[in-house]
Amino acid sequence: MPLNEWIGLLFILAAAPFFLAGSVGLLRFPDLYCRLHALTKADNIGLGLLILGLMIQSLSLADFLKLLLIWLLVLLAGSTAAHLVARSALRQGRKPWERR
Amino acid sequence: MRRGKREISIFSGKGLYGALVRLVAFSLLWAVLTQGGGGWIIGVPAVVLATFLSLGLHAPISWRWRPMGVLRFIPYFLWQSLRGGIDVSRRALHPKLPIDPAVVHHTLLLPPGPSQVFFANTINLLPGTLSADLHEGHLTIHMLDAGLEYVMELKRVEERVADLFGVELKRR
Structure with missing residues (x-):
């Protein structure tokens, strides 16, 4: 396997723990708001590393642009969706969990 | 809505210009996603529909990044x-x-x-x-x-x- 594929693989492997942590946060965090933190932030970095790894493996400009675009679109969609879910919950009067 | 002075530009109020900007943007999006590989038989209607849909959802606004x-x-x-x-x-x-x-x-x-x-x-x-x-x-x-x-x-x-x-x- 060429060197760039190995380096790409490292990034892809580095991405996996973030997806895992995002899912663990989704299960362990106490309320909707905290879970949104886990999903948006951890998955954003997970996907970013995954995409970086794939870019390094492919080394083609067309793939590069497409992957970059995918990351940006997911970032925008994820952040916007998190905001809208949180807003809707807040306006419905859902009280955020607090540590006592 | 109050707007900063930089946001008032040739973009604002010109519906046609705004539509054209989005048409070009969606065409580029299609080209990148298909890696310039064509598929324009589906791409052209998709781009046109996306342009109308996005204009219906949100009127053209002007902004720019430095x-x-x-x-x-x-x-x-x-x-x-x-x-x-x-x-x-x-x-x-x-x-x-x-x-x-x-x-x-x-x-x-x-x-x-x-x-x-x-x-x-x-x-x-x-x-x-x-x-x-x-x-x-x-x-x-x-x-x-x-x-x-x-x-x-x-x-x-x-x-x-x-x-x-x-x-x-x-x-x-």
Whole structure:
């Protein structure tokens, strides 16, 4: 396997723990708001590393642009969706969990 | 809506120009996603439909990013969102679940318009902040840890976004 594929693989492997942590946060965090933190932030970095790894493996400009675009679109969609879910919950009067 | 002076440009009020901008943008999107490989029999109707749909959902607005602002913003954003991902992952995996959430209110210094929306979206990816409501320049933020130094941090992000959009921050 060429060197760039190995380096790409490292990034892809580095991405996996973030997806895992995002899912663990989704299960362990106490309320909707905290879970949104886990999903948006951890998955954003997970996907970013995954995409970086794939870019390094492919080394083609067309793939590069497409992957970059995918990351940006997911970032925008994820952040916007998190905001809208949180807003809707807040306006419905859902009280955020607090540590006592 | 009140708008900053930079936002009034050839874009505003010219429906045709706005439609053309989106048509070109969606065509480019298709070209990149298909890697220039064609499929325009489906692509052309999809692009036209997307243009109409997006104009129906949101009237053309004008905004621009300053090229130097973009160059300064990208590394800052990447670093901060990496911090955000690591921070929340650590908290999620830690046996004691070290979180202490709180809702805080932040009055934006950015002018109304796209820069405020961009700011609200940006802080969702930064450590510990989630924008939960944006209403007339007041942002409701859910903090994952109330102990974080968020006031200065938010101010810094606002400065970065103002630099990106080339707008002035209001003075408190």
